[in-house]
Amino acid sequence: MEDKHLCPSRQGPNSARYRLIVEHFFAREQCMMTSKTADELSAIAIRRSMSSKCTAGIIIIGDEITKGKVADTNSHYVAQKLYSLGVDVRKISVIPDEVDVIAEEVALFSKKFTHVVTAGGIGPTHDDITYQAIAHGLQERLILLPDLVALIKSHFKITVPDYDPLNPPTFPWDVETTSFDPALKMALVPASSRLHHANGVSVFPMVQVNNVYIMPGIPQYLKRCCRHLEILARNPDYAFLTNEIYVQTDEVRLAPILNAAVKQFGAHVSFGSYPVIGHSYYRTKLTMESTNQARLDAAYQYLSSELPADSIVSYDPMAIERAAEAIQDIIGGKGAHHHELQVPVSNAYQVTTISFIFYFLFFFPLLPFLSGLPSFSFLCLLSLYRVVRGC
Structure with a gap:
């Protein structure tokens, strides 16, 4: 079982150091989010003051x-997000x-893990039962939360007779929810x-219960x-x-080399073969992961030296996104x-540059003529003449 209490976000406030950290981060965090409780601020402060898994x-x-x-697609997105934040899913x-x-x-998840993210089942229809189920699982009652009621009244233009926000x-x-306004x-x-x-x-806030973050199932809303x-x-x-290392070799031939790498570095580096x-x-992608840069580099160097040199492919999975930058680097x-x-x-x-300029200066202004709009073309040519004359 995972020990959820190891994570800084599970620690409580601690002496004067806690107060100084809270004061330091309060202004920035308040600009980013609202409606934070003292417990949340303490979690933010302590999380930044300590380090653990x-x-x-x-x-x-x-x-x-x-x-x-x-x-x-939600699990993929949330897993990527948490991974980027240093959280082990x-x-x-x-x-x-x-x-x-x-x-x-x-x-079970709430007891076992530091953070729990749920997605789906918080809408207005009969099958949206996540709030009720979480209350059941965490042994809580349900409440018509005043802040949420106010938001919903304003957004959906509804009235809630006899509702007292001071005594919700x-x-x-x-509880049978079919009698509620959806x-x-x-x-x-x-x-x-x-x-x-x-x-x-987003108009509507995210709801948190203990260490459970309750999110909608619609991907666009979940991302928010x-x-x-x-x-x-x-x-x-x-x-x-x-x-990563990309190779033009199948896994059968890679297995002995990869096994040797795991034996030597596996205590601190995780290896994957895909x-x-x-x-x-390429035919196979080899991955290495660690929290220590030196150990990661050592594992990378080992694999690079042990793999057949002619099997390693210089491959960039983000080549298209980096194309412009790569061209400028080469030039x-x-x-x-x-x-x-x-x-x-x-x-x-x-x-390519000259061809584009030629197209823009000479061919593009002629397009309106070809489409039966000579007056527009004349304006294009006149504008081009003014630009050239100004140069």
Whole structure:
């Protein structure tokens, strides 16, 4: 079982050091999020003052996922986000819209992991039961939370007769919700819920219960909620460092070399081997991960030296995104391996630039003539004449 208490975000306030840290970060955090409690501020402060490993579990909720009607992209996005924040995702669970199943899974994850993220089941319809199930699993009552009620009244233009925000009603987790206004149902949350607002990003806040962050299933809305994780879940002194090697060799031939690397570096470096079919550049991707840069570099150097030199492929998975930068580096002669390409790439770049200018100056103004708009073309040519004359 994972020890959720190891993570800085699970620690309580500690002496004068805590107060100084809170004062230091309060202004910045208040600008980013609102409605923070003292407990949240202490979590932020202590998390930045200490370093240790944090774990997480992700629960994807919805019959549409378990029945294959909708493809789950949320777990991939949340896992990437948490990984980038230094949080080790230990388990991803996909479960149906069933109260007991959700309750059991949330209760287990909440005890086992530092952070829990749920996605789905918090809308206004009959099958949106996540709030109720979490209340059941964490043994809480439900409450019509005043801040949420106010937001929903304003956004959906509804009235809530006899509602007293100073004395909001509570209900057992299994209350029959069909009698509620559908919009108001979204304000019925576990009694200990805390809200995290993101002004200018989303109208509705993310709900947190203990260490459980409850997010919508709609991917666009979930991505907005994930911004809160950058404050609530970030472990700033614990980063995952990675490197990759791409090879034109199958896993059978790689296995002995990879096994030797695991034996030598496996205590501090995690290795992965991922074959692909039909790729134009490589057959297998080897990955290395560590929290120590020196050990990661040592493992990389070992594999690079042990693998057949002619099998290693110089492959950049972000080549298209970095194309413009790479071309400028070659033209500028940066990098020893770019010298032989500098002249041909520079010549090709000049030809492409001249061709584009020719097209823009001579062919583009003629397009309106071809499409039967001579007056527009005349204006284009007149504008071009003024530009040239001004030069």
